[in-house]
Amino acid sequence: MKQLKEILKENFQKEKRNKITFLTGAGLSAASGIPTYRGSDGIWVKGTKFHKPEEFGTFKYFSKNQEEVWQFNLFRKGMFAKAQPNDSHTLLADIExxxxxxxxxxxxxxxxxxxxGGNSGNKVYEIHGNMRTVRCSLECSKAVYLYPKDIALDRIDEEISDETWEKLECPKCGAVLRPNILWFDEYYNERLYKVDSTLRIAKNTGILVVIGTSGATTLPLALVKQTLNYGGYVLDVNLEDNNITKLIKDKKRAVPFRMTSDAFLSEFHNILDELILIHG
Ligand SMILES: [Zn+2]
Incomplete structure (x- = not known):
């Protein structure tokens, strides 16, 4: 991977070294056993109904079907807790x-x-929210709360107990809480999803590595454009062409790498290690 070495070297030789940023998506967690909920492995709830994520993952759907949406999310919470970081997560921690x-x-x-996997919390910008926190579904305040303890479900069709529903009440107004995640019918903002911070980071990024995301949502695409517009490189690590590929086609400073994230990150880490030994 001569090309990667040259790009990293160029970044290192700059007087004011540019930032290196990794933009990651569902593909990176697939090896940890977390499904993407897109296409054929979409969302089934209550064993019978099939929903497209674009329909199910909305505030509109939640407001009419709170039990189904909470069952799905409490089940997912349990699944995340059982999943283990994979080699790509570990390599990203080593690179940090x-x-x-x-x-x-x-x-x-x-x-x-x-x-x-070992990355510092303040280095990870979660632009679609997280499953550590919840907030009031009626937005009675701007407060964000940690998840109540012991409420994850083992099965997606498990009944939510009265005790759990009580834990899912907003401490201020008593309305039902909601996951602190961005739904398809909602907009990015700085307070919850760090939209301004991440656009600023993309602007100051010398190398943006895009891994395991197809660029199906607007902010990832905007971040890629931002880095390219300010003279940075975009490295597209993906086994197949996708929306990012289309966006960066014919751009001089955009380079596709058709390989697994493990192989790419391992090489990236080794080259970086070597350059630090030489240049300090
Ligand atoms: Zn409230």
Missing amino acids: QLIPEDFSIITQNIDGLHQR
């Missing part, structure tokens, strides 16, 4: 160790596996 000052992860994933 090499360049702690210049490192960021911007992730679409809500599974928290980057932090559990």
